[in-house]
Amino acid sequence: MGGWFPENISSFGAAIDDVFFLIYYIVGFWFVLTTAVILYLGVRYRRRAGHPAAYVRGDRWRELSWILIPAAIILVLDLAIDAAGARVWESVKIHLPPGDVHLIVTGKQFEWLVTYPGADGTLETADDFVANNELHVPVGRDIRVTLRSQDVVHSFFLPNVRLKQDALPGRSIDVWFNVNKPGEYELACAELCGFGHYTMRAKLIAHSPDEYAQWVRDHEPHRTAEAPSA
């Protein structure tokens, strides 16, 4: 089962996968048990001559407890699942760290425009530059991304980071992540945004911090003169 997940390269990816597996084992147990009961009852109580049905209405507590007690157990397990998930949700979506690197990612039909702060490290200054469909980040640093859209609702989906957030026009929405393995991965759009929705693919390229700094230097405005438009 775990093998079907995309490779996890994210500092919070394992936490999300852990909640998934917690749910998987709990519901898996209940599913197997309940299905076994259904199949067993279907076989055990199939119609046979000389075996009339029992007149059981299930309106007494003694009888109802057979379904209410399992339901109560399920309620408790559900709340435990919620508690586990709440902690992870908070750390991913509510308590955003300030970020070592701050980028703006703008979705538009049908590409991702990534705005880098340039060598001065500050966004919305003259040395900002935009790369189309290439999200370069340093490994081991908190990356803070401000998501925007120029037109319709897109969704910023990094499968290997276990991160997804819709990008809305008229809004700026911040997310964060921290990549712990260098390499080339993918960014996909996860919200139907038009006929080219399936082409909204970008690369996520994680460099070592030194390589990243070099890459930024190589791509500054005096080489490629694109100023950002928000």
Place this chain on the structure above:
Amino acid sequence: MTTVSIEAARVGERIPSGKLAMWWFLASEIMTFGGLLAAFVLRRFAAGGWEDQAAHVSTRIAAFNTLLLVSSSLTLVQAHAAVKADQRNRVAPYLLCTIVLGLAFLAVKGYEYSGEIAHGFTPSAGPFWSFYYGLTGLHALHVLAGVIVNAALYVLVIRGRLWPRVQQRVEYAGLYWHFVDIVWIFLFPLVYLS
């Protein structure tokens, strides 16, 4: 063995079917207008009030329209009272007043819209105006529907046809008309006074 009519033998028919159906329908309408008004209030609050846009509606015209609509509810109440007292000849004039007042409301609304559009306050003039036209427009459509229903009833009354059924339907139409009135009572302060 005694025989009983189907109506008498039924369990639980305390509210006539037409009335019950009208109440369920109105429950759904409450959710429609409620949803729109809630969206308006929350958006307006989040966006900081839209006072600059809202200043351009005419509270006087709307107040006059409120008077028209409330009066039309009053005349419909009178029509209903006449129905219950089985005074067929008093029903028609009151119904007619209700219809005329409803049409007057729509006419004033049309005059109001044309003035606003002439001044450039079209639906694309701002989010406040989107809600203004959406809310008052949907409400006006409901007023129009009510006017048509009342007019159909009026025709039945002056032709003297189906009197027992008409008696019931005046009451149901009244429920609908009062509801439309109440929606306006909520709409008026939220759109015009705040």
Place this chain on the structure above:
Amino acid sequence: MSQVAVVTHHAHEETSFWRKYVFSVDHKVIGRQYLTLGLCMALLGGATVYVIRWQLAWPETPIPLTSWVPEPAMYDGQLDPSFYNQLVTMHGTIMVFFVAMPILLGGLGNFLLPLMIGADDMALPRLNMMSFWTFFTASAVLLSSFFVSGGPAAAGWTGYPPLSANPEYTGVHGGMNLWILALALEFASFLMGGVNFLTTAINMRAPGLSFFRLPLMVWMQLTAGVLFLLSVGPIIGGAVMLLLDRTIGSGFFLPERGGDPLLWQHLFWFFGHPEVYVVLLPGVGAVLEILPVFARKPIFGYRTIVYSTIIAGVLSFVVWAHHMFVAGIDPRLAMPFSITTILISVPFAIMTFAMIATLWGGSIEFRTPMLFTFGFLITFLIGGVTGIFNGSAAVDIFIHGTYFVVAHFHYTLFPTVFFAGFAGIYYWYPKMFGRMMNEALGKLHFWLTFVAFNLVFLPMFVLGIGGHMRRIYNPLQYDFLKPLAPVNQFITMAAVALLLSQIPFILNFIGSLWFGEKAADNPWRANTLEWSTSSPPPHGNFATVPTVYRGPYEYSRPGAAQDFLPQTQPLPTGAAAAGA
């Protein structure tokens, strides 16, 4: 105590062909009309599946059997990406609004409700007739959108703006407006129906039929009616707003005109979540009727089921934002909605366990309706447990917008419409059409459908875990999706099998109308009122209004002469009425 015969008043004047068969006010005719139209729309919905799935499995090759589809939708079998989005949109719209609702509510609900409560028809028969023809018009409007310039709606069945609000973003103009109009008409149709169902059930129950003696199918239809009536309002408002944004330049959802795209999502899902229960509950109702009959024992926990249904109905209004966890809402809202979402699984667990407990100690006969009921129980169980993954906001970060969600909702919607709904069709076909359906074909249909369905949708969870996004014309654009291509191909082949598996049903449904064994009044030996009259019932349903003496599930009652005790069977003379 002397018995009372209750007579009905009917003016049986001669009616024209049009009044009798087309614009009939008889709920039985209207119910069959809804059922037929719903099944026809299901064929169309199924056709969209074929093209969509083939495209997903072999994205760069032409789709067989489609070379007749003209440009710009398809280029000699090569599917246009825009048309792919349009097919996906229409698949969802058709299945939810034009298949599930007419079959379960319009069809089964309309046909059964007056019969099950001992009434001669609905409280408002002409409103009923209008509701069907409004629905018919809605279907025609929706289908017409395929033939206008720009084609049909392309923004998903969820129609999120700004994609749906500004025609330039999709290239679809009239088609999207027709989509909105079709939905508005559909809402109006089911509003009329809902009002009628509730009024009828409250006012027209036969003597002796108190609320807690109602068949559970009636409770489910009523709850569905209330949910629909109270939830459809906001989306009607939203639909008006969307139409205005598209036509008169308003700015409800468009940021450049001061609007907010998220407003639509709130309005849509406030309706959308109760709506899925509107569709689910009647299916559950069919299962709750079939279980006792084919197990020959009472339904387990009647009142518990009623209370659970009401609780679930109430909760359904406070879970909607679980569709919007990553949509841009304030993240602090996620936890309250996660909690309400997780809570709603409890009443459904109770209902499911009650259904299973009904099997214990039974004498189970596996006729076709019962097979489909078992199929429902197992597949709906998967749907229910996979809902837990989606309800957890943290996990949803990853699985939102992927095939995990698609698999989950197909494991809830398909069971209710096609397992429970088919169970109901096989079960009530004798009453509706006066013939029995062929049992061998029915069993074949079940096994083929059950196996094929699971082969289609179980692997889909694997796609979801792999991160496969929804509504993607060509997954091979993504390296991380390439390893999943064999799974997509497998699913597609299973989907073709699933579509072909419906052929026995089509043959059976149509063929039995002429060649089926004539049905007795009560071929299943069941208790509820519809089985106490002829198959099909006469005009006016009952010769004299029935009197109800007991609840609907008195099967295998100790001391009774037979293993079933119809609701209308009089009490033994001289004996005190013992128990309900």
